[in-house]
Amino acid sequence: MDKRLRAASILLILASPAAAQEAMDHAAMDHGAMDHAAMDHGAMDHAAMDHGAMDMSMPGMDHGAMSMNGQGSGSSRLPRNEPMAGVHLVSNADDMVMVAGYVWPIYTNQSGPRGDDKFYAQSAAMVMWMHDFGGAQLTASAMLSAEPTMRHDGYPILFGSGEVGYGQPLVDRQHPHDLFMELAAKLNVPIAPGISAFVYGGPVGEPALGPSAFMHRASARYNPEAPITHHWFDSTHITYGVMTAGLAGKAWQLEASAFRGREPDEHRWAIEAPKLDSWSVRASFAPSPAWLVQASYGTLKQPEATHPDEDERRFTASAHFNNGKGLSATAGFSAKRRIPGETRTAWLGEANWNITRHHTLFGRIENVANDELFPDEDDPLHDQPFRVTKFQAGYAYRLALKGPVQVALGGSVALFAKPAALDSAYGKNPIGTTIFARFSIGP
Numbered sequence: 001m002d003k004r005l006r007a008a009s010i011l012l013i014l015a016s017p018a019a020a021q022e023a024m025d026h027a028a029m030d031h032g033a034m035d036h037a038a039m040d041h042g043a044m045d046h047a048a049m050d051h052g053a054m055d056m057s058m059p060g061m062d063h064g065a066m067s068m069n070g071q072g073s074g075s076s077r078l079p080r081n082e083p084m085a086g087v088h089l090v091s092n093a094d095d096m097v098m099v100a101g102y103v104w105p106i107y108t109n110q111s112g113p114r115g116d117d118k119f120y121a122q123s124a125a126m127v128m129w130m131h132d133f134g135g136a137q138l139t140a141s142a143m144l145s146a147e148p149t150m151r152h153d154g155y156p157i158l159f160g161s162g163e164v165g166y167g168q169p170l171v172d173r174q175h176p177h178d179l180f181m182e183l184a185a186k187l188n189v190p191i192a193p194g195i196s197a198f199v200y201g202g203p204v205g206e207p208a209l210g211p212s213a214f215m216h217r218a219s220a221r222y223n224p225e226a227p228i229t230h231h232w233f234d235s236t237h238i239t240y241g242v243m244t245a246g247l248a249g250k251a252w253q254l255e256a257s258a259f260r261g262r263e264p265d266e267h268r269w270a271i272e273a274p275k276l277d278s279w280s281v282r283a284s285f286a287p288s289p290a291w292l293v294q295a296s297y298g299t300l301k302q303p304e305a306t307h308p309d310e311d312e313r314r315f316t317a318s319a320h321f322n323n324g325k326g327l328s329a330t331a332g333f334s335a336k337r338r339i340p341g342e343t344r345t346a347w348l349g350e351a352n353w354n355i356t357r358h359h360t361l362f363g364r365i366e367n368v369a370n371d372e373l374f375p376d377e378d379d380p381l382h383d384q385p386f387r388v389t390k391f392q393a394g395y396a397y398r399l400a401l402k403g404p405v406q407v408a409l410g411g412s413v414a415l416f417a418k419p420a421a422l423d424s425a426y427g428k429n430p431i432g433t434t435i436f437a438r439f440s441i442g443p
């Protein structure tokens, strides 16, 4: 089958709970615990589904560090109030299989001389299998995206930058994500009361660097635009080759990773050769169920194909809030330094407020010193940093469709503050307008 067709059919399968069950029979076929009673319970718990928040976490598994709640992307943590949402296909004492995903058709119009408009779809489908070995716990995760069906230069987003399309650095664009966003496993072993040791890794994973990636944060759930600071905070969420080891308690986590520094190339259907040439460390602290703060630091070996002589050092710190009643927020700071080169800093604040069962307000403010806006070496502004602030606000109307499928209809508007030196390139007051219909199961 054609690769695109195959990816599209995976997403279609996951858009239908009945078909998803069918699919899971095959994905998890080597373990004998495919109890149909349990499957039906997990997939058809309409009472839980109708509650909108889709919190299907298992209270029985909520023992300290082994809790499913508060788990972010890769091995990252989020506030314990943030549920790991999805549809349980299998849910018994030893095994749990969960699926979640979204297909997100979007139209965006980014105005001004550097703007563009485009209709496109973001997407992701996740399958997670958790097995309990009488205390030790194995979690295997696969996350797929159909975004490689997009053009190599992704979609327009003013002042966004990072990665490559058609051999050129992408500027005012967001790159599509790879077919394999994650193929990784984590083994958690309790070593003392309330403390466990873990190893996480795989051919495609996320090192212990930065906050949980934006598409996994409740504070960005209905925001259709990738952060323009993606390459300061969470761009390493798809890394080919990751090995992480750490210690975790209910309220804290310490971890270190070895991983491939080079970011994914523009051929997004393929799994690239893993390497362990870079490292990072991260400390996370959860003083209460509503809060999670992390600080992380790493060195990336030659992350950018278009700057093959440059390494990068990245420091990030972020605070994540979730009150457990529909309000979530993230604030972050990042400093990234090119070796050789300068340090460029970025700030991010974002929030999502599910005011009622149907109405959601969201927004994001970002401030970043970007020196990649003029990639042409002959341009007098080449390599010069420009500090830009993006203000974005949006609204979504959420509706439960059939079974666990939800839709969110909405839009956002973004305005920018920028130095006058950018007026001729970007126009005086460029605006980013985006509308969407987000179909999801789980989050």
Ligand SMILES: [Cu+2]
Pocket (backbone or CB within 6 Å): 177, 230, 234, 235, 237
């Ligand atoms: Cu990304």
